[in-house]
Amino acid sequence: MARYTVRRIIQAIPILIFISFISFFIIRLAPGDPVKVFITPQMTHEQIERTRANLGLDKPIYVQYFYWIKNILRGDLGYSFINYQPVSKEISERFLPTIGLMGISLLISIILSILLGIASAIHKDKFIDNLISKICYIGISIPSFWFAMILIYIFSMKLKLLPSIGMRTIGAYSTLDLMKHGIMPSIVLSYPNTAILTRYIRVRLIDEMKESYxxxxxxxxxxxxxxxxxxxxRxxxxxxxxxxxMNLPSLVSGAFITETIFGWPGMGKLGVSSIFNFDYPVIMAITMMSSIMLVLGNLISDICYSLVDPRISL
Incomplete structure (x- = not known):
């Protein structure tokens, strides 16, 4: 087991390097210039170029990439172009809200998909099965941002049951308040995964019922x-x-949309604001963090599968 884990981690290193290379060059080649954020009408050309040099943007792209990799290997994620804070500090402040939201959404997806998949398989081709299938088809096809706005309109604007933005109400520090803020983002993140897993469990159950054992x-x-x-x-x-x-990437990418719409102070919201502000160090840090989470998620799923089913050899 230890040898397999080490081998998978070593195999992931070239993948992460390739992701960092592609992401770095795509971000740098995208239209826009982060230096424009600092330009004022009174600045001369020399001052603008000095600002560019201070940000490390005056060198060729491949040289910038080399220095970025060198700093990453030393544990230095750099400083944000916008608020001048260490990127590691910004990531650490946003990491737990995102992980908490993703964890709750994943737990909801697992529990609901098992229950709905069992109900759908047992009542195959009956009303319950057809109803669950229609709900799942909607969950697979509905855009997350549209579903989020529908929930906000119904539960926040009309019924006034749930808060529409943020992770906490100003001045409130109770667990109940945190749960109220997390209900709608969790539903938006978990719905597509629940729909996919429910359909998969239904098909697997129906196939297993036909087996000779x-x-x-x-x-x-x-x-x-x-x-x-x-x-x-089983x-x-x-x-x-x-x-x-395999569905973990959809949670990571969905967090960008969901956190932005609901104002959830996680890495997704930070990533979107960094993209619009051309905050290169923060964008690259979030990209690499997301990539590492996906690699580790796939590794953990493979290890868990082998532990649950002894017939599978790593």
Whole structure:
């Protein structure tokens, strides 16, 4: 296990380097100039070029990349162009809100998809199955930003049940207030994953019900309930670990949209504001953090799959 983990981590290093290379050059080649944020009408050309040099933008792109990699290897993420704070400080302040939101959304997706998948498979081609299927199709196809605005309109503007923006109400520090703010962002993030996982579990359950071991268990007098929960459901949920690892990117990318709409103070909101402000150090830090999270998520899912199912060899 340890050897496999080390090998996977070593294999991930070239991938992360490739991602950093592509991201760095795409960001630098995108239209826009971060120096314009600092330009005033009174500045001379020499002062503008001095500002560019202070930001490290006067050198060729490949030289900038070399210096960026060198600083990253030393643990220095640089300083934000906009607020002059260390990037590591900004990331650390936004990391926990994003991880908390993603964790709650993932937990909701797992619980709901299992329950809905079981109900859909047991009542195959009946009203409940058709209803759940329609809900899942909507969840797969509906844009996240549109769904978020619908929730805000209904629950915040019309019913006035939930707050529409932020992570806490000013002056309120209770857990209940935090939960109220997190309900709608969690729903928006979890809905697409729940829809995908529900459809997958339904298909897996229906396929497992047709396997020969089910007929053998019935012939031995084992109850239908015991067969379903002890064998069919267990075998159907094993591949779900891999599916969760594959769906982790959708949570990371969805956080950018969701956090921006709901004003959630996480890395997604920070990333969007950094993109609009051409804050290169922050953009690259968030890109690499997201990439590392995806690599680790896939590695953990593979390890968990092998632990749950001893037949799988790493």
């Amino acid at each position: 089910v007929k053998t268990a019935k012939s031995k007098g084992i109850s239908q309930r015991q067969i379903f929960y002890s064998h069919i459901l 075998n159907s949920l094993l591949p779900m670990i891999t599916i969760l690892g």
